[in-house]
Amino acid sequence: MKPAALLVDIFGTTVDWWTGVAGQVTAIAAERGVQLDGGEFAGAWRERYLPSMAEVREGRRPWAYLDTLHRESLDKLLDGFGLADRFDEADRQRLVRAWHRLPAWPDAAEGLRRLRVRYPVVALSNGGFALLINLLKAEDLHFDAIISAELAHSYKPDARVYHRAAGLLDLPPEQLLMVACHGWDLDGARAAGLRTAFVERPAEKGPDQDADRPADTPTDLACASFTELAGALGC
Incomplete structure (x- = not known):
């Protein structure tokens, strides 16, 4: 049975967070005369992504949207890298906003266009609404709607986020x-009752890093790109 609508993840699935964040970190560090491996820093920052959201999801801290979590992780990372005194408040705000400007994968725009001919295609992301609007507009990526985990005051993979999306779509x-x-x-x-499609992004975590593989996750579909997914769904 074909789905009635698609929910599409953004970070890593639709856009290349590692390249985008690494490049911006490197550029801002260079402005400050700091030698910093932007790729290493981006990877270390992303490693704090799931643990920081788990604090909210599991009720160990009050709701905080993703920019706040990114900022808290950034401050700890700069301390850990011994760079706390090299980046002022303005620099830190720019670094957090790096997550608002990330390049799309080459197949994303065309794949989304094809999918939207036949299906409602909705972004479902842990990013906040402001971040998602900035990110998708900058890359000219078109969705039928944007749903942020912000609406559920939790984060994926909490079932409440997926069920909130289902309720909003009346499906x-x-x-x-x-x-x-x-x-x-x-x-x-899948645990929340949705069907699933794996789109493989081997370079998601940067060069020489192991990205998630479809063989490790039971799914209804597994594809190498959005365009391949569109073909599999008859678009």
Whole structure:
């Protein structure tokens, strides 16, 4: 049975966070006369992503949207790298906003265009609304709607996020297809009753890093790109 609508993850699945963040970190550090491996820093920053959201998801701290979590992780990282005194408040705000400007994968725009001919295609992301609007507009990526985990005051893979999306779309979870390149996201969606599609992004975490693989996650579909997914869904 074909899905009634698609929910599409953003960070890593639709846009290349590692390249985008690494490049901006390197540029801002150079302005300050700091030698910093932007790729290493981006990877270390991303490693704090799931643990910081788990604090909120599991009720160990009050709701905080993703920019706040990114800022807290950034401050700790700069301390850990011994660079706390080299980046002022303005620099830190720019670094957090790096997550608002990330390049799309080459197949993203065309794949989304094809998918939207036949299906409602909705962004479902842990990013806040402001971040998502800035990010998708800058890359000219077109969705039928944007749903932020902000609406559920939790984060994927909490079932409440997927169920909130289903409720907003007035569809039962089993009629939704969650599209992502992360096993943890697809596992959460499947546990919440959604169908799942894995889009493989081997370079998601940068060169010489192991990205999630479709063989490690049970899914309804596994594809190498959005355009391949569109073909598999008859678009």
